Amino acid sequence: MKLPLTRLLTIIVLSSLPVAVSAQTPVAPPLWQVDLFDLTVNVQQAERLINVAATITATNIGGSSGRTFTVRLNSKAKINSVSINGTTTTFRRGQDPRGDLQRAEVSLTSAADPASKVTVVINYSLPVESNTGLAAISAAGTQFLPLSFWYPMPNTPFTMRGADTAPFRLSVNAPNIVSAGVEKSAAGSSSFEQPLHGLPFFLQGNWDKVEGTGEANGVSVLIEKGASADQRRQAEALINFTAAARSYFTSTLGTVPTVPLRLVAVRRGAGFSDSGTVLFDADALRLPRLDAATALSVGEAVARLWFGGQSPIRGEGSGAVRDGLVRFLTTQFLEKQFGKDAMQSELLRERILYAAVAQRDSPLARANQLDDTYFGSVPNRGAMFWRLIDRRLGHDAFVEILKGSLQSSKTDPNGLTLSGLRKAIVGRGGEPFRVLLDQQLDQVIDTDLLVGLPQSRSGQWVSALRNLGSIDVTVSVAATTETGERLVANATVPAKNFGEVIFKTTNRIIRVEVDPEKLYPQIDYGNDTMPRVKDLPEALNETALALGAQDFVKAEGVVRDMLLSAPRLQEARILLARSLLGQNKLDEAEKLFRVSLDEPLPFSATLAWANIGLGEISMKRNQPAEAAKRFNDAVFASRDYPSSLAARSARLRAEAAANNAPPIDESVRQFATQFSQALVSGKKPELESRIIAGELVRFISASIGTETWETRVLRTEQLSGDLIAADVSITAKKLGKEGTGTAVFILARTPAGLKLSAIDLFEVR
Numbered sequence: 001m002k003l004p005l006t007r008l009l010t011i012i013v014l015s016s017l018p019v020a021v022s023a024q025t026p027v028a029p030p031l032w033q034v035d036l037f038d039l040t041v042n043v044q045q046a047e048r049l050i051n052v053a054a055t056i057t058a059t060n061i062g063g064s065s066g067r068t069f070t071v072r073l074n075s076k077a078k079i080n081s082v083s084i085n086g087t088t089t090t091f092r093r094g095q096d097p098r099g100d101l102q103r104a105e106v107s108l109t110s111a112a113d114p115a116s117k118v119t120v121v122i123n124y125s126l127p128v129e130s131n132t133g134l135a136a137i138s139a140a141g142t143q144f145l146p147l148s149f150w151y152p153m154p155n156t157p158f159t160m161r162g163a164d165t166a167p168f169r170l171s172v173n174a175p176n177i178v179s180a181g182v183e184k185s186a187a188g189s190s191s192f193e194q195p196l197h198g199l200p201f202f203l204q205g206n207w208d209k210v211e212g213t214g215e216a217n218g219v220s221v222l223i224e225k226g227a228s229a230d231q232r233r234q235a236e237a238l239i240n241f242t243a244a245a246r247s248y249f250t251s252t253l254g255t256v257p258t259v260p261l262r263l264v265a266v267r268r269g270a271g272f273s274d275s276g277t278v279l280f281d282a283d284a285l286r287l288p289r290l291d292a293a294t295a296l297s298v299g300e301a302v303a304r305l306w307f308g309g310q311s312p313i314r315g316e317g318s319g320a321v322r323d324g325l326v327r328f329l330t331t332q333f334l335e336k337q338f339g340k341d342a343m344q345s346e347l348l349r350e351r352i353l354y355a356a357v358a359q360r361d362s363p364l365a366r367a368n369q370l371d372d373t374y375f376g377s378v379p380n381r382g383a384m385f386w387r388l389i390d391r392r393l394g395h396d397a398f399v400e401i402l403k404g405s406l407q408s409s410k411t412d413p414n415g416l417t418l419s420g421l422r423k424a425i426v427g428r429g430g431e432p433f434r435v436l437l438d439q440q441l442d443q444v445i446d447t448d449l450l451v452g453l454p455q456s457r458s459g460q461w462v463s464a465l466r467n468l469g470s471i472d473v474t475v476s477v478a479a480t481t482e483t484g485e486r487l488v489a490n491a492t493v494p495a496k497n498f499g500e501v502i503f504k505t506t507n508r509i510i511r512v513e514v515d516p517e518k519l520y521p522q523i524d525y526g527n528d529t530m531p532r533v534k535d536l537p538e539a540l541n542e543t544a545l546a547l548g549a550q551d552f553v554k555a556e557g558v559v560r561d562m563l564l565s566a567p568r569l570q571e572a573r574i575l576l577a578r579s580l581l582g583q584n585k586l587d588e589a590e591k592l593f594r595v596s597l598d599e600p601l602p603f604s605a606t607l608a609w610a611n612i613g614l615g616e617i618s619m620k621r622n623q624p625a626e627a628a629k630r631f632n633d634a635v636f637a638s639r640d641y642p643s644s645l646a647a648r649s650a651r652l653r654a655e656a657a658a659n660n661a662p663p664i665d666e667s668v669r670q671f672a673t674q675f676s677q678a679l680v681s682g683k684k685p686e687l688e689s690r691i692i693a694g695e696l697v698r699f700i701s702a703s704i705g706t707e708t709w710e711t712r713v714l715r716t717e718q719l720s721g722d723l724i725a726a727d728v729s730i731t732a733k734k735l736g737k738e739g740t741g742t743a744v745f746i747l748a749r750t751p752a753g754l755k756l757s758a759i760d761l762f763e764v765r
Contacts, residue, residue, distance in 0.1 A: 028063030030112070032154050033314075033413065035059055037168035037200050039151055041144075048137050048694060049127040050144070054152050056120045061413050065111040069120055071152035072101045074135075079124045084109050086119070098158040098370055101149055122152050131694035133268040138692045140722070140748045140757050142174070143203030145272055151200050157369040162318035165197040165308060177204050178222065178264055180275040196259055196309035197415075198275030206722055207265070210235040216243035219261045224282055226721030231285040238263060238298070241290060241337070245302040248333045254403055256305045263298065267723070267746075267758075273301035275309050282720070284604075286636040288597075291604045292346060293639075295338075299330035311406050312415035317365035317441065319374065320418055324364070324382015328390070331383065334601065342601035344568035348536070349603075350380040351518055351525065355537050358445065358523045365418060365441040381521045385440050388519045392436070393429055401428060439471040440521070446470055447520050449493070450527045451501075454479065454509040461503040463512050463530070467493040469522075478516040481507040488516075513565070533561045536569065543575045552582030570599060570606045577613055586617050593617075607637035612647055615654065624657035645761055648727055648744065652714055665716040668726050668747060671754040672711040679709040691756045692748055699759065708733040714742070722749050723757070730764050739764045 038055040060066050069084070075095070082091045087109045094103040104122070112118050128137045135148035144150040146163065157163040170179050171191040179202040181194030190202075207222035210232060219242045221235040242261055250256065259275070265282035271293075272279045278301040284294045303326045307313060313322045327350070335343035354361075357376040364385065367378050390398045401424045409416040418441070426434045447469035454461045467473055472494050479487045485507060493499035503509060513529045522528075526535030534542065539562040546555035556579040562572045577592035596602065596610040615630030631654055634647035655661040671690070678687045687700055708731070715727040726745045732738070741764035748757040 030060050030064055030066030030114075031062035032058045032066065032069060033061045034154060034164040034166040035117070036166055037151065037170075039168065039170050039200055041170070041172045041202070043137065043142055043172065043174050043204075045137060045139070045142075047127075048129070049125050050137070050150070051125045052123070052151065054122045054124070056122070056152065056154075057117060058120070058154065059117050059413075060112045060114055063114055065113050067108050067111050069106045069108060069112075069118060069154070071104050071106070071120075071122070071154055072096050072099075072149065072156050073104065073124070073152045074126055074149040075100055075102045076129075077102060077124045077126045077150075079104055079122060081123045082106050083121045084118055096156075099149070099156060101156065104152070124152075126150055128694060130697040131692075136268075136694060138694050138757075139750050139755075140692050140695075141203065141205045141267075143201075143266075143269060145201045145203075145269060146199035146274070160316045160366065160368060161314060162322070162368075163199060165199055165312050167196065168192075168194050168198060168200045170194075170200055170202060172202055172204075174204055176206060177202050178207075178262060178277065179203075180262070180277040181259060183260070194259070194275055195257060196275045196305065197312040198309065201272075201274060201277075203264070203266070203269070203279075205264075205266070206720075210239065212236075212239040212243060215247065216240055218258065219243050219246070219263075221263045221265070223265050223285060224720035224723075226718065227285065234285040234287070235263075237290065238285075238294070241295065242298055242302065244337060245299050245333055246305075248336060249303055249306060249329070252329075252399060253306045253406060256310050259305070259309075261302070271297055273297060273304070276301070276305060281639070283636045287604070287607060288633075290601070291607065291637075292342075292349075292601045293604060295334060295601060296327075296330060296346065299333050300326050303329050303333075306406060307416065311409040313417070314415040315417035315419060317367070317418035319367055319369070319378040320364045320382045320385070320441065321416065321421065323379040325386050327379045327383040328386040331387075338600040341568055342599075345570055345599070345601065345603075347518070348566055348569050350383055352536050352540070354380040354384065354521065355525060355535065358521070361445060363442050363444060381445070384518070384521045388440070388521075389425060389433075389436075391519055393425065393433070397428060401425060435471060439469075443470070445521050445523060447473065447522045448524050448527070449473065449475065449514045449520065449522060451477065451512055451514040451530050453530050454503070454512050456508075459506055461505060461509045463501050463503075463509075465491055465493045465499040465501055465514060467495060467497060467499070470495050473515075473520055475515040475520065476517070477501040478513050479503050479505075479509045480511040481505060482510050483507055511564070529565055533565050534558070536562065536566060540571060540575070543572075543579070547575065547578060547582070550582060552579045555579035556583070570596065570603055574606055574609045574613075578609065581613055581616060584620075586620060589613060590617050604637050604639045605643060608634045608639070608643040608647060611637060612643065612650065615650055619650075619654060619657070624654045625660060628654035628658050628660065641761070644744075645763065648761065649742070652727060655715070661715060662717065664713055665724060665726075667754055668716045668724060669713050671747065671756075672713050672726070672728060672745075675756065676709045676711045679703055679706050692750070695757055696759065706732060706734045707736075719746070723747070724749070724754075725760070732764060741765050 036057040040053040042051040082089055089107050089109055091104045091106040096103040128135050131138055134145045136143050153164045155161045155164050173189050175188055177190030179192040180198055181192045184191045206225045210221045212219040216239045219239045221238055223235050262277045264279050266279045267282055269279045270281040278298055280294050307326050308322055331343055331346055353376050357373040361373050361377045362371055367374055405421055405424055422437050450466040452464035454463045474492045476488050476490050487503050489501050489503055491499050491501040539558055543555045543558045559572050559576045573592055573596055577589045580589040593610040593613040596606050611630045611634035615627040618627035631647050631651035638644035638647050675690050678690050710731045712729045713726055714729055717725050719725050724747045728745055729742050731740050743762045744760040746758040747754045
């Protein structure tokens, strides 16, 4: 269609006029930051729910006015009322797809301008159908940890900003409550005030307190009632270790506000820590020395008094600081406390865990806890990343940056952020660090370093290097000569290119490895050595399969190759000892098992399998009493199903051979008879009356229709003043199918008598 001439001229004239462009700065949306959580909790044991009055004080740190205040909460919570600044208001329920949570969008009574504060009070109830390590209500112990989402939070760990941490006040209508901060409890109730930034939580139990003195003042361990003198001594050692960690980080990072440090022995929830309180496995106090997992957990908890407690960690990539940086700093402390060998074992463990997810990992700066790779990657690869920065920048310079960032974050409303640390590092190190940080934090890791077979050239040895990644790398390369001499040379390999390393020696080189310290996170570590050996995860899996098939010669060969590249790998030494035991090479196996027990910082699995191995050797030498003692030690060291099953089965066998089995608690025998009768009665209430409320909910449902069930008690032992472990054998029949096997019942003494609290092992087939 043709335009009329007058209209066409008008368009031409208008289009030729100058256009005024208004350059407007985008207005930041409202953003709520929590200043204080104040929670009053009423635990209703009989109804199996908690009633909570949650008061949240928050500030709008965004750039525009806010008209709503949104919180996330457990999907089973029932919100009864909401008020804003003392005035009742309305809210709209919704479903948050990140974590299957309930979302409540609260309407503000008036617009909240930037920098203004609001006080939101939410009254709600939260039932607990089935007890877990995150949320439980029972006579045996009540606990609510942050990941149960038992309290309302604007931001969760599943968001890029990370969970809201803030000072909190907590009041619970029950005695014997443990949380974080300063305790201000009265008879029949408990209250805590936490001045540091943290996530509210609490647990209830029956403990005795062991308190530190002198340099360890302010550190306490809560141990189970009925603990032995040996366990108390281990608690004192744990107190001294915690105090040493506090002193180390104080000398490194500066003073931190004084808050109580509490270490709590638990049967579930071990590994959780927040703002000075740590939950650790109660059986750790039965070990001969501190194990690596407990040491790492306690060390990280102390480091978080600075990183997260004193200075809140916020913003995108917060996990790289909260989990990755804290783990790196803790390994530095462990090296000082236990020596370089102990740290090497921990670094190998981190590398193995990261390698399992390296091929599908996401960028560190955008990771959150909804990612299925998060816990394999962020704490471990994050620690590797900060170790690389520390090495490239220099330790003193890096610590100076950390101290400066901690200091400035005290007055920064955004707290301590990954972006702030990046700016400080680039400001100190320049453009090369900007490139390194961009690649390590913002991109998927693609670094893969290869080394070639050494070649003799003009009286020296040369190895080709290749870098498949997208950044230049400067690495050390280690070579071993045929005389056993170790040589180290440095080389720079451009991105997606080749390089070479020269060793000035005339001796024949038989082995070479690029980046022997594994400073660079890589997607494949299996091609770092020449002659090539299997990467550690692959070699560990192959050895385990060979042991399972009782091909002990093959297992020995694989694990010896593994030890060439990772001589400090505790799992490899244990696997070698087990393969030698399978070949009846008792003296060699015994030596390796005993060396493993003498590790300065052993993993609990190392202690478990070393004692199992020594027990088996004692059985072969017709020393059943000594074997029984070894197997008993293994039972309390075991944290995984296979070692626990092997240790308990072997202990029964050894005690029978030595004729020194401990007497069986008759009350447990009576309970077993009554429990068997309840199982086949067909009456669900009858069975439920024998089990702690909220425990074994699925077991109860699955037991419906059981035709026959016989429980025979094989062994009992007192775990604490209230708990008994019972090894039992079971013969059952359901739907015409018979099954036999063993199980481990955990029984709790209650005012109503013995009740089943948990089933740790169940091998009925």
